Amino acid sequence: MSSDRRASVPVRTRLADGRELLYFFDGDGGRPHASLPEDTRELPARPATPELRYDRLLGEWVSYAAHRQSRTHLPPARECPLCPSSDTRATEIPAPDYDVAVFENRFPAFGPETGGALRPPDWAFEEFPAVGRCEVVAFSADHAASFPGLTRQRVRTVIDAWTHRTAELSRLAGVGQVFIFENRGAEIGVTLHHPHGQIYAYPFPTPRTLTQLESARRYRAEGRGELFADLLADELADGRRIVARGRYWTAYVPYAARMPLEVHVVPHRSVPDLPALSHEEREELSGLYLDVLQRIEALYPTPTPYIAAWYQAPVNHPLRGQYRVHLQVTSPRRAAGKLKYLAGSEAAMGAFIGDVIPEDTAERLRGALPPFAASRAAEDEA
Ligand SMILES: [Zn+2]
Structure with missing residues (x-):
């Protein structure tokens, strides 16, 4: 067992609308920055931070992200936003190939604003910004791959990425809990077939x-x-x-x-x-x-x-x-x-x-x- 193996070190960049993107690589050491192209798309400004309401009956928070209604829903492979970019098509991931890519969700349920400690409202119908951060984790550049079919080394890279993101998001102002998850299968609401998971940094501990x-x-x-x-x-x-x-x-x-x-x-x-x-x-x-x-x-x-x-x-x-x-x-x-x-x-x-x-x-x-x-x-x- 290789206890001295270093965790994967990510390379950071930003997408055209300012969202952060991190590449994690299989094995030790990163690849040179120079080989990773920039995002050349023209993107609309990021959506406003969703709204948070408090359900006093259950003592739970509910986030309203109305802009998510317009997000991509089960696009064909040729329009997949998680496939690597090519000469003819720019996706969410500008690189021509990658191992694991993590980036801020274009349609977040929490964020992009961060900060501020939540407290139950003084007035019943007081609204709060749903601060926090939502990220997408692409597990593979291969559109047809699935998590159970990944190599063991790739799973280790994914775990390293989750670990890195948990540590970093836990330090963001106002974050109450970091939730890492994968929804697999259209039957349970997956909107993209490309193998990927998500990370929610909530502004509260979950019920x-x-x-x-x-x-x-x-x-x-x-x-x-x-x-x-x-x-x-x-x-x-x-x-x-x-x-x-x-x-x-x-x-x-x-x-x-x-x-x-x-x-x-x-x-x-x-x-x-x-x-x-x-x-x-x-x-x-x-x-x-x-x-x-x-x-x-x-x-x-x-x-x-x-x-x-x-x-x-x-x-x-x-x-x-x-x-x-x-x-x-x-x-x-x-x-x-x-x-x-x-x-x-x-x-x-x-x-x-x-x-x-x-x-x-x-x-x-x-x-x-x-x-x-x-x-x-x-x-x-x-
Ligand atoms: Zn894809």
Whole structure:
């Protein structure tokens, strides 16, 4: 295991409308600046920062980004904005080729303005700017690629990019939480086929994370220790829902999974976010992440839609130290041609009715590929 491998160093540039673009490269060291062309397009000015309203009934913020209605929706490959630029066509990425590219979203749900600490409004209908930042992460220059088909080295570059962005966005004024995710499949609302993920730097800690933190706080207040650690220990002791296990990470279907396909990937050490991981942990993660996605891919003859969501500790939150970073991969697919829809009970009440027993899901995923071996890390690099 190469603990001395340096994280990928990005090269920065700006797009024609001022948005930032970063290139991350596979392997050590960047490529020379001079080889990266400038954005020659004429772009309209960036949209105004969306509006934020506070729902006092639920105690949650809602962002209104009306300009997103005009964003690109499932364009054909010849009009894809994430493909590299060519002599005849300029895209969002001016380079003729790239490994991983990260840039500010042209149609952000938060930002481009940053700064300002949010507080619940004094007056019921007071509006706030939805400050923050939204970024797009292109995983490959190949339009037809998909995350489960990336090389292990590329996944490592993507993880390095996520780590870099989490550290940098966490330092932006007013950012409350950095959320990294990939939506895969038009069935769950993907608007571009090109393999990519997104990053939201929210101006608040998200409702789901606050609920988890409150559970962890209460557990500790009752004198029962660290909730995240005990959950992992209980899953390992039970064993029936474990999908893959490495030296530093375990992937399992949670005891009370909500979705027909749901896998959590959890580090064995208590760390709040991706920047707090060690090189060894990131290295193993690149293999285990691929393993989990490839297992999901192997279940059906056609690609399975999924959401891969990184839960990271809120920035500057008093309970941050009680949180543990983890990945939740979920899919609504419950059979070859069937999707679970969030209907009355789930959508209105937030009360989930499961379609599949979690132990059965875990067994199917375990049987989909040979067992994961942490030692594959060494083999892959040889
Ligand atoms: Zn493309």
